[in-house]
Each structure stands twice: as C-alpha cells, then as structure tokens.
Amino acid sequence: MFQGTFALFNRALSVDFRLTRSHLFRFLFALLILFCLVSANLSSRVIGAAGLILFTQIIYLNFVFILMAGVSFFATAITEEKEEQTIGLLLMAGVNPISLLLGKSLPRLVTALLLLSVQFPFTLLAITLGGVTFSQVIAAYASLAVFLFCLSNLGLLCSVVCARSRAASTLVVISLAAFFWGVPLSKWAFDIMVQDRWVADGTFFVTSTNQVLDWLSQSSVLRQVHTILTSGFSESPWGIQFWSNLIVGILLFLLACLLFNRFALTEVSTSPARGMISKKKSWLFSPGRAWVNALMWKDFFFVNGGYGMSVIKFICYGAALLGLCSFIQYTSRSYSYQEIGLTIFWTMLIVLLIEISLISARVFHVEVQWKTLVSTAMLPQSMSSIAYSKVSGCLLGLVPAALYLFIGTLLSLNEMAYDIGLILSEPSFWTICVEVLFFWHLTALLSTYIKWGALPLAFVLMWVGNMFFYFCIALLSLGFGFRGGGAGFLEALNIIFTLAMSVGIIISHFLIRERLVYLASR
Template structure:
C-alpha cells in the first residue's frame, strides 16, 4: 500500500521542486509578507501595537491563499488524472485507490503546510513589535493548518466526485459559500421566524437546529482567528475549531475513499462537453444552425450554455435579488424604489465583474486544454479575428446580468445622477476601471500558459502591484510631511497610464501566444 503512495508522493514533490512557477509563487508570497512588515513599521508611528497589525495582515493573507488553494490546487488532484485518462494505468500498475488518493493529495498538502511553516519564524517578529504573544502565534497557525487539512480533503472529495476540474472547483466554491455565509444566514433566519411567531420557540426542532448552527459557527476558522487576534487571548489552541476541522477532514478523506470506485473509474469523454446544450434540434434551447460568425455561436452555446444557461441565470439572479431586497426591507424601516434600484445595480455590477473574470480565465483556456487551436487556426481568418469572435460569444452570456443592471440603474437613476458626476471627476475611479481591464487581460494571458489557477495567480499579482503602489505613496508621504493628496493623484494618473500600456501590450502577447500554440 505505502509503496505506491511513496512513489506518487516522491514524483509529485520532485516535479513541484523543478517547476519555476512554484518557486516564483513562494517568492511572491515572501515579498507580500515583506510589504506587510514595512507597512506595519510605517503605521507604528501613528498607531500602537504594530506587531498585532502585522500579524493580522499575515494571518488573513494566509487565509485568502488557503481558500484559493482549495478552489484550484486541491480540487484538481484527481480530475487532472481523469482528464488525461491515466487513472486506469495507475491502478493496473498496482496502485490501490487509497494509495492513489494519498499519493495525489499528500504532496499538495505538504507543499501548502511547508509554505505556512517557512513563514512561521518571520511571524515571530510581530512579537518584538508589540501587541502579540507567542500563544497567539501558535494558536493562529494551528487553526490555519487544520483548516488547510480540512479544505484539502474537501477538494479531494470534489475531485473524486466530479469529472472535470472546473466542476470540482465550482463544488468547492459552493461548499465554502454555504459554510461561511449559509450558517450565519440560517441563524438569522431562524431567529427572525421565532420573533415573528412563525415557529414556536423552545421546541425540540428549534433547539436542535440552534445547537447544530452554534456548533458549525464555533468550528469556523474565521471565528477562531478573530478570537485569537483579540487582545488578551489566553485560551488553548486545541479548541473546538481544531478538533472539529480535523475530524471533518478525516471523514471527508474516508468518504473520498468510499466513493472512488463509484465515480473516479467512470470513463469521461476526451472531447469538450456540450454542457447545457440539448441534442434535439426541435427544442427551444437548441443551438440550431450556426450563425454567420460561427466561432461566436460556438462559444456562446458550447462553452457558456447558450439560451438554457441564460434563462437559468436570469431566474437565479431574480430570486437572489428578491431575497436580498426582502431582507433589507425587513431589517430597515424605510426602503424606497431608488434604494432598491441602487441595491440591484451594485449587486449586479459585482456579479458582472465576477462573471467577466471567469470568462477571461476560460475563453482561451478551453482551446488550449482540448488542443483545438490547430484546427481553429486553419480558418481563413486572422488569429486576432478568431480571438475577438470567441470573446464576443462569451460576452453574450452576460446578458441576464446586464438586464438586471439596467433595471437597477433605471430605478435608482435619480439617486445616481449626483453620485456619478462626483465619481467621474475622480482619477482613482478611472484608475480602478483600467485596473479591472488589465486584470482581465492578465488572467486571459496567464490561462494560455498554465493548466489551472490563472485567475487566482492574476489576483495575487494584482494584489502585489497594489501593495507596491500604496507602499510607494506611504514612503513619499512621509518624506513630504504627510501630504498625500497631491501624491495620490499623481501616482493614480501614472499608474493608470502604465496599466493602459499594459493592456495594449497584453493584446499582442495573447495573439502571439495563440499563434505559437496553434503552430506546435
């Protein structure tokens, strides 16, 4: 049993240590910790307990990276073998399912734990800066480590159950959202129903539900970290969160072992799936005949689900918006149509940003993953025309969100007119718009180089760039006596111009990369 596990473990670690991007990622993480240290040192002149500020930044930075690792790094452990059709070969070589699961998940878990352990000595600097004790440092890293263990097994289970890496990542995201948001919302909803006398308080069902929700809330790493970061923390790190996350992680691994034969050995198609597309041409949501722009038609229907997925999005967005507005109406005394419009507008704007980010990560990655660029490049069109056609087809999937965005802007137009005039006159607004555009281009470019994780990696790079931007402003403001208004405006203009140039350059880099991939 352990021979196959050690073989896979050794191979995975050897490949990881030889990859340049692995060491680059660790270097970027060290740079971010350095910026956290510098920013805490600068803030120590203004506020006390600079060590607590540094420690808080590092802990939440680790939490964000653990979430990203769960969505991309751990959720592809088995699905990448499914997509490459190599699970059967591994089993024929004498590797049993448990050894395969351990050999695929342990190296990733060890790499992530090593990243936590390497930064532990540097985090001890927070103690010398004041506001943090050694007990808090140990408790925080134990909480993060056991949450990492639980999340890695959640990703492993999703990778076993799902056939594609994208589906596994989506399942992990849904699970995390249901856990971190669903538990407090359920607690609030139960309390509201009791107060409204919809259900009787003190019944066995209400008591049992409250106990379960309280247990889930106490097992949350966010609640544990918040308690650890509070001043005067002196509790044991081996608390409810530690043991609950450890036990749940072990149960998730056992469940993955039990479901491996049922799901992981199922053959999947070696060609791209049709998604929401139905094969019957007589139905309402069938793709029908190809449009004049066939590539645009293909990406809209076969990559983004076509009309069927658009209808599902429209219904789901509508239900979510009705629930959100009802919640705000219930908790506030007055809620006008203008406020409803603003709520719908800003909510759907966030949804549009998320949807477009996901599109930028997969618009070219699909062609790279299925090696279809060679045949696509044989069309009597330039590579730029092919790329733009694919982008247009993917952007059509944004229509449901755009409809609600226009409805929200129409309802809240009176309130938005004054705010828009103020916002448009701010250089920081244009910097933010150009930065979002650059982020999408960077994600699309990275998706042509790496197999998975283009979106998290682009987010990390943008975060580092923003940290450097604000660090430069802080240093210069200290040199000129704290006058940051003029420096902020000047740096915003320079940063906006730099990113605009980066967008233009990324256009050419994406085109050259696609041409290179099509000629291989």
C-alpha cells in the same frame, strides 16, 4: 499499500522541487511577508502595536492563500488524472484507491504545510515588536494548519466526485460560500424568525437548531482567528475549531475513499462536452444553423450554454433578487423603489464582474485545453478577428445580468443622477476601471500558459502589485506627504499608475495575440 503511496509521494515532491515556478512562488510569498513587515512598521508610527499589525496581516494573508489553494491546488488532485485518463494505468500498476488518494493529496498538503511552517520563525518577530504573545502565534498557526488539512480533503472529495477540474473548483467554492456565508445568514434569519414568533421559542427544535448553528459558527476558522487576534487571548489552541476541522477532514477523506470506485473510475470523454446543447430541433436547447460569424455562434452555444443557459440565468437571477429585496423589505419596513433599484444595480454589477472574470479565464483556455487552435487558425481570418469573435460570443451570455442591471438603473435613475457626476469626476473611479480591465486581460493571458488556476493566480498577482504600489506610496508619503504639499504629488502618482495600467492593457492585447499564434503553430 504504503509502497504505492510512497512512490506517488516521492515523485510528486521531486517534480515540485524541480519546478522553477514553485520556488518563485515561495520567494513571492516571502516578499509579501517583507511588505507586511514594512507596512506594520509604518503603521506603528500612527497607531502603535507593530507586532499585532504584522501578525494580523500575515495570518489573513495565509488564510487567503489557503482558500486559493483549496479552489485550485487541492481540487485538481484526481481530476487531472481523469482528464489525462491515467487512473486506470495507476490501478493496473498495483496502486490501490487509498494509496492513490494518499499519494495524490499528501504531497500537496505537505507542500502547503511547509510553506506555512517556514514562515513561523519570521512570525516570531511580531512578539519582539510588541502586542503579540507566543500562545497567540501557536494558536493561530494551529488553526490555519487544521483548516488547511480540512480544506485539502474537501478539495480531494470534490476532485473524486467531479469529472473536470473546473467543476471540482466550482464545487469547492460553493461549499466554502455555504459555510462562511450560509451559516451566519442562517443564524441571523433564524433569530429573526424566533423574535417575530414565526417559531415558538423554547421548543426542542429551536434549542437544537441554535446549538447546531452555534457549533458550526464556532467551527469557523475566521471566528477563531478573530478571537486569537484580540488582546488578552488566553484560551487553549486546541478548541472546538481545531477538533471539528480535524474530524471533518478525516471524514471527508474517508468519504472520498468510499466514493472513489463510484465516481473516479467513470470514463471521461476526451472531446469537449456539449453541456446543455441538444441535437434535437428545439428553439431553447438546440444551436440551430450557424450564424454568419460561426465562431461567435460556437462560443455562445457550446461554451456558454446558448439560449437555455441564458433563460436559466434569467430565472435564477430574478428569483435571487426577488428573495433579497423581499427580505430587506421585511426587515427594514421601509424600502422605496429607488432603494430597490440600487440593490438590484449593485448586486448585478457584482455578478457581471464575476461573470466576465470567469469568461476571461476560459475564453481561450478552452481552445488550448482541447488543442483546437490549430484547426481554428486555418480559417481565412486573422488571429485578432478570431479572438474578438470568441470574446463577442462569450459576452452574449451576459445579457440576462445586463437586463437586470438596466432595470435597476431605471428604478434608481433619480437617485443615481445626482451621484453619477461626482463619481465620474473622481480619478480613483477611472483607476479602478482600468485596473479591472487589466485584471481581465491578465487572466486571459495566464489562461494560455497554465492548465488551471489562471483566475486565482491573476488575483494574487494583482494583489501583490497593489501592495507594492501602496507600499511605494507609503514610503513616498513619508518623504513628501507629511511635510506639506504632498497631496498633489500623490495624485500625480495615481495618474501615472492609471496610465501604466492602460499601457499594460494595450501590451497584453499583443501578448495574447502572439501567444495564440504560437500555440496555433505548434
């Protein structure tokens, strides 16, 4: 058992240590800690407690990286073997399921824990800067380490159950959202039901439900970190959050072992799945005859689900908006049509941004993954027209969200007519728009280079770039802004930043095209 585990463990670590990108990632993380140190030093001149500011930034930075690792790094431990169809070969070599799970998950967990541990000495600088005690540092890193252990096993379980890496990552995101958002919302909704006497207070059901929700709330690493970062923290680092995350992580690993033979040994097709598309002649689930633009037709139906998925999105979005507006109407007691329109508008705007981000991560990745760019490039079209056709087909899947966005705009037109002029006149609005466009282009470009994780990697790179930009602004503001007349200089920097991002969008167009041409010629 341990021989197979050690062989996989040793190979995974050897490959990781030889990859240049692994060392670049660690260097990037160290650079982020340096930015946090300088930012805390600058902030201490205004609000004091530089150590607490530095410690808070580092802890939340680690939390974000752990979440991204759970979505991309841990959730692909077994699915990548399924996609390459090598699980059967590993089992034939004498590696049993438990050894395989340990050998695939332990190297990733050890790599993440090493990244967490090597920064521990630098975090001790926060104690010398003031505002933080040694017990707070120990408690914070214990909470993050046990949450990392729990999340790695959650990703392992999703990787065992799901057939594709994208499905496993989606399942991890849904699980995290259900815990971090679902538990507080459930507790809030249940308290309202008790206050309005929908449920009789004092009963066994109410008492037991409150205890379960309280236990789930205390198991959250966010709540534990918030408690640790408060001044005067003197609790034990081995609290409810530590032991609950540890036990749940062990249970998730045992569940992955039990479900391995049921799900992990299922044969995965080596060709792209049809999804909801049916061969039968039906207007909803059949693609029918190809359009004049065949590539747009292909991506709309076979990548985005076609009419069937659009109808499902339309129904789900409508049900979610109806439930949200009904709940706000019930709690606020006064909810006008314009406020309903604003709620629909902002909700669907967020949904649209998320959908376009997902599209940018898979529009070209599908061709790269299934090695169909060679045959696609043989069409009598330029690579630019092929790329634009694929993007157009994927954008047709945004019609349900765009319809609800239009409805929200109509309902809140009177309210928005006054504010839209002020928003459009703000330079920061155009900066955000350009930055979002650059983020989508960066995601699409990265999806042609890496097998998975283009979207979280683009998010991290954008975050690092923003931190570096605002870090430079902070340094320049100390030299110019606080001596008078610095507002115009900072506005000029903002304009330069917007122009630089616009140039980056244009360059990324050509880089994506050249990358697709290179992949098609291989």
